[in-house]
Amino acid sequence: MKPAVLDYERARTLDDALEWLAAGDGQVKVFAGGQSLGPMLNLRLARPAKLIDIRHIPQLRAIEADSRMFSLGATWTHAEIEDGTLEDPTRGLLPFVARGIAYRAVRNRGTVGGSLSHADPAADWVSTMAAIGAIIEIRSAIAPARSVVAHDFLRGAFTPQLAAEDILCAVQIPRFSPDMRWGYYKVCRKTGEFAKAIGACVVDPRLDICRVVAGALNGRPLLLSRTAAALQQDGTDKATALVRDEIEDMLATLDVAHRQQLAVAVERSLAQLNDPRRS
Amino acid sequence: MLAIDISLSVNGRSVRTSAEPRTQLLELLREDLNLTGAHAGCEQGVCGACTVVVDGKPQRSCISYAGDADGASVTTIEGFDNDPLMGELRAAFTRHHGLQCGFCTPGMLITARDIVVRLGEVTPARIREELSGNLCRCTGYVGIVEAILEVSAGKQPAATVAPAVATAVRTAAPAAEFVEQAISPAKRPASASVAATPSRQGWTSIQQRLQIASSPAEVWTKLTDLKQVATCLPGAEITTIDGDHIEGRMHMALGPMKVAFKGDGNVTLDATARQGRMTGRGRDTGSGSSAEGEVEWHVLPGDADPAAASTLAVTLSWRLSGRLAQFNRAGLVQDVVQRLTSDFTANLERSLKGETASSDLFKPISFWSLAWAILKGRLTGRR
Structure with a gap:
């Protein structure tokens, strides 16, 4: 079944996405890879009035690092992590976990940030990020940027610590030592x-x-x-x-x-x- | 509903078309472009029958939509007619009886080609792992695995690219420290709540006990005001009470899923035993899901002071059917109902003390904001 009627807008900058989201009155949903939201849209269990596509925002693909931390932009896909397309600060843990997520066709599209934001308790990144002590970075147009420790990020099933106008922008991962x-x-x-x-x-x-x-x-x-x-x-x-x-x-x-x-x-x-x- | 203009490349041909934003890429290919190779199976991203190549990578075309396909380069099974590797795979599928009804085959072939290109020569175990996202209900996979194994023999994996490294090195301290956070001993789930094992087929229930600083008689009297009690359950509303027959609504949110069950039920009150029972059934037409629910409450003398305090035992039982039940795993709904029950008892406690109920966890869909969003869209002509 096709989704219920919805509107679509593609954001090119994070500021645009945040602004549109804040103006959306709770009826707007962020769309990244769409691999969890898509099935819910098709089943009409989710009926947002509008999707804001954040997949084309360069800022959400940034990777930044210093000697202690590694910040991974939210829209990197599972397959990119699986394939070693980006540096791995965790001595093989992230690529190993990525390879076990769903199926390759889903991994090619699904994103780390999307999976965390969807907050399915059984999702691999939810447990992995808790285990490595990652910190989740959140931005919004109406409140200051904030960080949440990954093991506290879920309030419950499908209920992350995200308000309707928030976007999960990056995950900060400790840069582990060779003894890890x-x-x-x-x-x-x-x-x-x-x-x-x-x-x-x-x-x-x-x-x-x-x-x-x-x-x-x-x-x-x-x-x-x-x-x-x-x-x-x-x-x-x-x-x-x-x-x-x-x-x-x-x-x-x-x-x-x-x-x-x-x-x-x-x-x-x-x-x-x-x-x-x-x- | 206004369509949006999009342009994309399909099998090397550039296509300009217009489609409603909700149109699946799969529909666009099949219905508008008459490329019926990709098949509509589960439409939930599970079965793999709709797999096509988007920007060089196999993806599900059932969970990609017109808007996000704008600018993409798509190759369907039809686009591989002259591809030498796909030719080898087709011949091997034929030799090894890698298909019977053929429904899964276009998706299978696209995945098979990706396995060989990406991994080169592979083991049967790896092939099976990689094929887990493409369901075949005829062959038992044996012929498919053998065909891919044969074609992959002697092939080299695609060259790996050097990993992208951090583009900017921050010198300033990061927002948060990576010192191991002191982990406070995790709390056990609230001792008041006990998730009971399902007593009836398909039903789940949760019990909570609550201590209230009012006499059992007082608490019981307040609980007979059903409309007031319903306001304590976030998302619930009783619209009509006619004798022991009630009608009402229940809104529930599970992340992006929002359902509104509309239905009716019955109430029985036993003033002597101070026991009440409300049963109801409702349907959410939007998602095609049904729910049956039951709340039982029993006012007992309090543990500390039997005369001046009360114990309220609440049992919530439910059963879901339809798409919502199909989509959710039992434990997830249980978690939501658990939090709902905690909210309910907390609100009830407040209400009994004369305070107003509140909840920031479950906000029902606001009809007016929804209506406004639709109206606004119409006025600006973007829908």
Whole structure:
């Protein structure tokens, strides 16, 4: 089915997009790759009066960096990250995650910022950005620019910390050291399907970063702080032994099968930390 | 509805046309340009039957629209008639019985060509992984995988380009520090809420218990004012009460999805047991979805002070059907209803204290702003 009647406008500058969005009275929707919004438009579950296409705004394709951070513009596509079209500050984590998102035809179009803004709890970038401690940069025509830490970005399912007039412009990623190790495991029924459970962990002793995430929950991803503390102090085995308890404790309202999938995903991501191919 | 003028290149030919902005690229190709090779399957980006090459990359033509296709260079399966690699693939698909009904084949071939060009010689496992976005319901994929394997043998992957590096080096400190943020111990989900396991087929329910500093009799009396109670549920509105029959509306927002269920239901109140039950069913015509819901409330003596305080136990149960149910995974709706229930109990508590209910989480669609947007569009002639 074709979408309900809508208008389309292509922005060439970020300022234009922000202005049009602020004037849109909540009936305007930002359109980047359209790979999540498109299906909702076709099903007429979303019926915005107008789409503002931000795919052609050069500013949203900027990459900036210094010795500590790497700022990735919002409209880089998953496939570009998968293919190494841009520098990777995460020692292989971002390209690995990108390759597992949906299907190649979707990755060719779908964007990092779009996926985060859509705020599907099962989306890979939601958990990945939480695990690496990324910071999300937001602009609006009516309020000052602001930053939100990635693990707090979701209020709940499909509900990001974005007002109707906000655009997610960039994601700031720490520039990891050569000692950084990571693990990422997701449970999917079928390749490319949304994950049932995600486990992600990132360790960088030089930057003093040690984070373990359980993702694909009903809302925002969960930082497993006890497991992470054990990982930092006592190593992978001790941390792995704690995962199940922390998930049972923190996510008691989820059904048993979901908790089991989450525990397995996190345990397997921790096991990858010892895989020499990744370090 | 006014169409917009667009120009694009299709199979090497430049095309100028006009189309409504909501027109799918797929429709434009099939209906206007008579290029019926790309097929309309799921129209949700899942099945891959509509895959075409846009600006050199395979993409879904069902979730791209006239406006964003403006200026694009599109190649459909028809545009590969004289492509040598596609010729090899066609012959291999024929040899290996890589198709039966042929519905998926144009998309399969475009994906297959991309696999060979991008990856060169590939393993069967990688082919299957790469083909996960193209569904075939006839062949079981065996012939398709064998055909691609044969054609890929001995081929080199496309040359990789040097990665783009940061274009500007900031010397000033970034907006936020990358010192590991102190992670406060995450809070457990509110202890008051318990997500119950589905009791009936397809139904989900959530229970909440709330302590209120008023006597059970007082709380019960206030709860018999149904219209007032409904104002505590963000997005809900009771329009008519006729005996135990009610009519009303329920607006819900799930990110970009906004639905308005309109329907009716029944209420039963048991003053002796201080138990109430409201059931309803409604339909959102826009999305072709239906919802059935049930709220049960029970006013009990308070835990701390049985005479002067009350415990209110609320159970919300629901079942969705239609496109909304098809689109959503159960847990996501549960998260929304969970937050809705928390809002409801918080508002109810405020209302019982005599304060006004509020919610910034769920803003129902404003009819007037919608009407104004449409009117404005008409007046400026851009629709």
